[in-house]
Structures are given as structure tokens and as C-alpha cells.
């Protein structure tokens with residue numbers, strides 16, 4: 319079966335979908351996750367879906383001894399690195415946690431990789447590194463901007479760290495994947511986004527209103543200079559994103575140095591368009607209320623994903639309808655995420671799926 323791919327943060331939202339894609343592509347994987355924003359159940363469900371045991375180590379990327387131990391015990395040839403904290407709002411309140419987890423964690427990981435002579439890395443970056451975009455659609459080659467919050471700044475710092483690393487040693491092969499707005503879930507409804515605490519992102523907030531767990535959806539700002547006054551984003555299906563990691567790993571076989579790719583659809587939808595599409599597809603009315611603009615939101619942001627298509631042969635295959643259907647299926651089957659009915663629900667859902 320060959321060498322192992324280490325997946326940090328592989329129990330999380332994008333990590334679990336990518337772990338599934340890698341296993342389905344015949345790769346041997348090892349997941350390292352401290353479960354600070356995920357749970358073991360996502361991996362149990364991956365085992366259901368793949369009929370494969372998923373090797374898992376519960377641990378922290380800030381633990382250098384653990385990293386050295388992992389690289390010495392497993393025959394690892396590449397790392398797909400998701401582990402990190404991702405809440406913009408929390409990063410403003412707890413910047414030290416964000417710099418420690420994201421920047422120091424990545425630094426430790428790269429150190430351990432270098433010590434073990436593992437030089438292939440796929441890193442989860444974000445469209446946040448562009449700051450307020452100078453032009454839309456956003457192309458990679460225009461360079462990064464000024465992220466407006468600590469979370470975004472950790473991503474930019476890491477990109478710079480990785481660039482310096484590649485300049486220092488030509489053995490490194492690094493893919494920086496800049497995600498736009500990941501939504502959706504695997505079509506089985508078995509794995510999906512499972513935010514701890516109160517969600518901030520549009521789709522998790524919207525589905526909670528649809529489930530009547532929350533009375534109404536706040537629409538942050540109706541006075542933006544967009545067609546209907548609400549913000550426009552590039553929503554991309556998490557299964558397409560997962561496929562992008564597989565393609566990036568393949569691309570690194572034949573190229574060294576650092577390469578950044580936008581992973582988005584190239585299509586922007588406004589908040590109201592998302593709400594109306596959800597209502598049309600599910601028949602559920604979403605009560606909403608306009609609220610003041612959310613601090614830090616930009617009016618419009620979508621990708622030019624043509625570099626990924628050119629270099630990786632990747633493009634998003636799933637449309638907004640698919641994203642909404644899959645998000646809703648996941649939410650219906652797991653009204654309280656993985657805490658709904660661990661194990662039991664997975665087996666029921668699996669019977670419907672196979």
C-alpha cells in the first residue's frame with residue numbers, strides 16, 4: 319500500500335472529508351488530532367464508510383516529542399495539515415491561542431518533518447490572506463493583502479514561513495490551498511460540519527433556524543454595494559475541497575517549491591440568494607431579520623479558480639443545489655452534530671446509504 323500520509327486535524331470538518339477521499343484513493347493514512355474541535359465519532363463513521371480501520375493518534379501538533387515519535391514510528395512521506403483554530407471572533411479575544419496553535423504548531427510540525435526528511439506538505443490556508451481584495455475575482459498571482467484579524471494573520475504568517483522554508487531548501491514541496499467558503503457534507507449524511515458551541519458561519523446558522531433551534535436568522539447588513547445589498551461569497555462543496563487535496567498531493571510529485579492555489583467555484587452568491595435557494599430546495603421558510611453589518615465583513619469575495627484547474631486539473635463539480643441538499647441532509651440526520659446519537663445513528667444512516 320506504500321507510504322503513509324499524515325493528516326493533522328483529520329477528525330475535523332474538512333480533514334474528515336479529505337481523509338475519506340485519500341482512503342478511497344487507496345492511500346494509507348494516519349490521523350493526528352487533539353479533538354479540541356472535533357470528536358472520535360467522525361473517525362468511527364469514516365471507518366463505516368470505508369470499511370477500513372483509520373489509524374488515529376490523539377495528540378497535539380505543539381508536542382514536539384510526540385511529532386518526533388510519530389515520524390520515527392511511521393513511514394510517512396507527506397503531511398496534509400489541517401490542525402489549527404479557525405474562529406475569527408475567538409481569535410480576536412484569544413490571539414495567543416491562535417498564534418500558538420496555528421503558527422507555533424505549524425513551526426513544530428515543519429521542524430519535525432525536516433528532522434525526519436519528510437518534505438511534502440499540503441497546508442490549509444484561507445482566502446482571508448487576501449485581506450480586502452484589490453480585484454474580484456481574486457487571482458493568486460496578485461499577491462496577498464492585509465488580513466484584518468488575528469486568525470487571518472496566522473494564516474498569512476504561516477504562508478510566509480513556508481515560503482522562507484522553500485527558499486532555504488529545494489527539497490521542500492509545499493501546496494498552499496486557499497479555501498473560499500467551504501459548506502456541504504458527504505452525501506451519506508454521516509460526516510459533516512460539527513461546530514462546538516454557537517456557530518458563526520452562514521450555513522450552520524441558517525440550518526439551525528430551519529430546524530427551529532433558533533427563531534430567526536440575522537442577516538448582517540442589507541446596505542452593501544451589491545445587487546441585493548447583502549454580502550457575496552464563493553461557497554464551495556467540502557467534498558470538492560477534499561478532492562483538491564488529493565490533486566495537490568499528486569501535483570507535488572512533480573514539482574518542488576511552494577505553490578498557492580485558490581479553491582473556490584468562481585461563482586459568488588449573496589446571503590439572500592443562499593437563503594432563497596435553501597427555501598426553494600427544502601420548502602422551509604426561514605424567518606430573518608436584518609442586523610447591522612458584522613465587523614470585518616467585506617462586501618464581495620470570490621475566486622478565480624483557473625490556476626487550480628490549469629495546474630491540478632481541479633475544478634468544483636458540485637453546484638449550490640448540491641451544497642444545500644448535502645448540508646441539510648447532514649443537519650437532519652445529526653440535529654446536534656456527532657453528539658446526536660453517536661454510533662447508533664451512524665449504523666442506521668449507513669443502512670440507508672449502502
Ligand code: NAD
Nearest residue numbers: 327330331332352353354355356378379401402404442444
Ligand atoms: P475544524 O475545527 O473542524 O478542524 C480542525 C481540526 O484540528 C479539529 O479536529 C481540531 O480538533 C484539530 N486541532 C486544532 N488544533 C490542534 C492542535 N494544536 N493539535 C492537533 N489538532 C488540532 O476546522 P475545519 O473547518 O476542518 O478547518 C480545517 C483547516 O482549514 C483549519 O486550518 C482552518 O483554519 C482552515 N480553513 C477552514 C475554513 C472553513 O471555513 N472551514 C476556511 C479556510 C481555512
Ligand code: UD1
Nearest residue numbers: 406444499518519520523536537538549551589612614615
Ligand atoms: C468566515 C470567516 C472566514 C472563514 C470563512 C469560512 C469571518 C469574518 N470570516 O468568512 O475566516 O474562512 O468564514 O468558514 O468570520 N452571515 C449572516 N448571518 C449569519 C452568518 C453569516 O448574514 O448568521 C453573513 C456574513 O455577514 C457574510 C456571509 O453571511 O456576509 C458569509 O458569512 P460566513 O459564513 O461567516 O463566512 P465569511 O464571513 O465569508
